Structure formats: structure tokens, C-alpha cells
Amino acid sequence: MTSKSRAQLAPLPWIEILAYWVLSFGSHLYSFYQLHRFSKEHEAGLERELQLEKGLLKDFKRDSSDFEWSFWTEWAKRSLLWTLIGHGVISRFTSVFYPKFRVPALTTYGLVVASSVLGIKGVSVLLVHLGVSFSVAQLRKPALSWACNLLLLCTLHIQPLQEIQRGWYKTEEEYYLLLFSVAVCGLRFISFSLEHCWCPQDRDGLVELFWLFSYTFYHPFFYNGPIITYTDYIEKMRGLPKESDREDSGFCHLLLRSGRIILWWCIAEYMIHVMYMHSIQSNETYIEILPPWALGGLALALVQFFYVKYLVLFGFPSMLATCDKLVPPKLPRCVSIMYSFTGMWRHFDEGLYRWLIRYIYVPLGGSQHGPLYKMLSTGLAFGFVCLWHGGHDYLQYWALMNWAGVLMENGLKSLFTSTFIHSIIVSLNSKHLWCQLRVAS
Numbered sequence: 001m002t003s004k005s006r007a008q009l010a011p012l013p014w015i016e017i018l019a020y021w022v023l024s025f026g027s028h029l030y031s032f033y034q035l036h037r038f039s040k041e042h043e044a045g046l047e048r049e050l051q052l053e054k055g056l057l058k059d060f061k062r063d064s065s066d067f068e069w070s071f072w073t074e075w076a077k078r079s080l081l082w083t084l085i086g087h088g089v090i091s092r093f094t095s096v097f098y099p100k101f102r103v104p105a106l107t108t109y110g111l112v113v114a115s116s117v118l119g120i121k122g123v124s125v126l127l128v129h130l131g132v133s134f135s136v137a138q139l140r141k142p143a144l145s146w147a148c149n150l151l152l153l154c155t156l157h158i159q160p161l162q163e164i165q166r167g168w169y170k171t172e173e174e175y176y177l178l179l180f181s182v183a184v185c186g187l188r189f190i191s192f193s194l195e196h197c198w199c200p201q202d203r204d205g206l207v208e209l210f211w212l213f214s215y216t217f218y219h220p221f222f223y224n225g226p227i228i229t230y231t232d233y234i235e236k237m238r239g240l241p242k243e244s245d246r247e248d249s250g251f252c253h254l255l256l257r258s259g260r261i262i263l264w265w266c267i268a269e270y271m272i273h274v275m276y277m278h279s280i281q282s283n284e285t286y287i288e289i290l291p292p293w294a295l296g297g298l299a300l301a302l303v304q305f306f307y308v309k310y311l312v313l314f315g316f317p318s319m320l321a322t323c324d325k326l327v328p329p330k331l332p333r334c335v336s337i338m339y340s341f342t343g344m345w346r347h348f349d350e351g352l353y354r355w356l357i358r359y360i361y362v363p364l365g366g367s368q369h370g371p372l373y374k375m376l377s378t379g380l381a382f383g384f385v386c387l388w389h390g391g392h393d394y395l396q397y398w399a400l401m402n403w404a405g406v407l408m409e410n411g412l413k414s415l416f417t418s419t420f421i422h423s424i425i426v427s428l429n430s431k432h433l434w435c436q437l438r439v440a441s
Helices: 003-007 014-041 043-048 067-097 099-137 142-157 159-166 172-198 205-216 230-237 243-248 251-274 277-281 284-289 292-323 341-347 350-361 371-388 393-440
Strands: 052-054 061-063
Touching: 014 043, 014 277, 014 292, 043 052, 043 061, 061 251, 061 277, 067 099, 067 172, 067 292, 099 142, 099 159, 099 172, 099 205, 142 159, 142 172, 142 371, 159 172, 172 205, 172 230, 172 350, 172 371, 205 230, 251 277, 251 292, 277 284, 277 292, 341 350, 341 393, 350 371, 371 393
Parallel strands: none
Antiparallel strands: 052 061
């Protein structure tokens, strides 16, 4: 259906909209309540299986089974929260007193912090990847740059290299932090390489190398994103902060956004204190005995927690990036109002979506060269996401199912649109023929 036909549709009555909202909220809350009851009834069994730990609230246990949330929460307490605050202080100080030195200061700070957290050996791995990617990009051959960067990403999964890198650290969490950092920086290296291949050849190599360093070691986005492209980064960071900009990023604005992030963190922690959805999900016995409403609550709680988790993980870095006059991707959209595979990909991680569109989907033809190219471009985009996340068997099934879902949605949409347009044409032709018959009679 075209945008014009959508605009002609009459809006729903407000009573009907209100009824939908009440039913939606009511079903969410009731299913969450049933999951909460089930969690408390089986709390002792889950605790015996070492899936629960002492909670932040008195008389409450905490479900620590979600690796990502536990991992980043622990690292935030150790160092990341304080180093991010340090980035904000340095950015503010240099913007006010030494605006010309803001980018070099932030780049140096990001490199020093990365060296202190990942160690010299860990940063050396990143510098080797950066140097190889930069050198190959000078040849200005996109296919060669792609091949080089894919090989660099594949080195993350070579067993002997993994064992060597694990030996650099005392804990597994430190190794995983290196792994995540190299993976996220890999997207930045691909972005730089392709933009360099597409740009005019009159650029200074040393200047480009400096901006690649700045882009790579920009601290708020260094470990976990969100993702922005190389061109988006340098376009904003090259501009000097104006007086009006300094007023916009004032204390009240930061306080408001910080309050929202703290609220999201409290919601996430509250969820894993009252509903043990991750522990229940990992135990087939509990899933089999879940009542229907609690089972629905489990599915809803898992996706809602995933949404709130990324509001926190992306929210604080995005706030700092906004203070630096970058334009970070929009924060994830609530999963309860998304109803399609395409919408989920487009609006949950907007930064990764834009990256895939710019560097994979459009260069391979996208929707501009017929349905076959569109299928191929979409499939390779999902294939890259699968490889980037590790390429495990379950990720391959996940990527195939998402690809099939997107193809099915696009196919049905095209079929519906063509059928709708055909019906309009037939209707108009019938009216025209009827008018001619009336005139003739």
C-alpha cells in the first residue's frame, strides 16, 4: 500500500485505541505476575543450581545468568564507568579552554585507557589490525580491503591464538573484553577502509591515519558501540564547538539524561530480582512445567529485558557522544511495538543497520537491481552478522531464520502492493467504461 493510500485511511476511534493499550498492558503485567509467582515458588531449586546470587534488595535473590548484563555491570563497577566519566570531563574542559586540542586529547585519553584496561599486549593486537587494514586500504581496492578485514576478524576464532591471548590475563572476563573490543573495532576498520577506497586520492596519508586512530580509540564507543560510520565521525569531530553548543550540553541536560539511564538500570535490575527468566530459560525442566501465562511472561520478560539492557549499554555512551557533538544512532525502540523482522533490524540497533546498508547491502545492488540482487544482498548482510558474532551453529540457524523472515515479509508486501494497485486500476477502468456507456446511451 502506498504512502498516499495510507494517509487516506481514517484514524481509529480513541476508545478503540485505549482498549488496545489496556489489553496490551494488562496482558503484560498479568503474565509478568505469573512468571514472578513461578520464580518464587522454585527459588530454592534455582539457588541450589547456583543460578541465583544475593540480591541488591533485602530478602531478594538476583538472577545473574544473563552473561552480557553481568559482564558489563561488573566492568562498569571496576573501571568503565569511571573512565567514561573521565572522558566527559576531559571533553568538557578542552571544549571550553582548548577547543583545537579536543580531538588529540580525547584520542590520547582513549588510547591510554585502553592500554590500562586491555594491557599493552591487548592494544598491540588492535594496533596490528589497524596497521594492516590501513595499509591495504591504500591500494584503494574495496574487494581486497573486505578480504583483509574478514581475515582479521577470523583470527579471533583461531584456537592457538585464543590460548595465547588468554594467557595474557588472569581472568576470563579480561580476555572477553579484548575479544569484544577487537570485534567492534573490526567494524570501524572496515568502515574506514571502504570510505578511503571511495574517496578522492588527494588526501594526506598521515592525516587519515590520525583520524583512524581517533575513530578507533574514541572511548565511549570503543568496547561495545553503538556503531557510527567513519564519515559521520570525522564530519562532526572536525568542527570546533560553538558557544551555543556548550550551552546545549549544560548540566541540566546531562542530569536529565543521566536520570533516565539510571531509571533504565533500576528497571533492568528490578526485573532480574523479581523474575528469574534467564535461569528458567536455561533449564528445560522448568520450561516444561511453566503454566501458559507464565510461559508467555517468560518470552515477554526476555525480550523486554534485552531492550532495557541495551537502553543502558548504549544510553550512557550515546549521551557522552552527544556532548561531543556526534550524532549517535537512536536508542533501541521498544520490542513490544515492533511486529516485523524488518522493523526489528531497522529500529533496534540502528547503528549496525546503517552500517550493513552502507557497506554490504547497497554496494551489492540492494533493491535497485531486481529481486535476485536484493535476496543476495540481504543474505550476505545476515551472513556477515553471523560471522561477526562468532559463526556458531545456533547463530547460523538464527541468521537463516531472520533472512527467511525478511524475504517473506518483503515478498508479501510486494504482492500486496501490486495487488492493491491492480485493483485500483481495474476499478478506475470500470468507472471509465461505465461513464462511456452512460454518455453513449
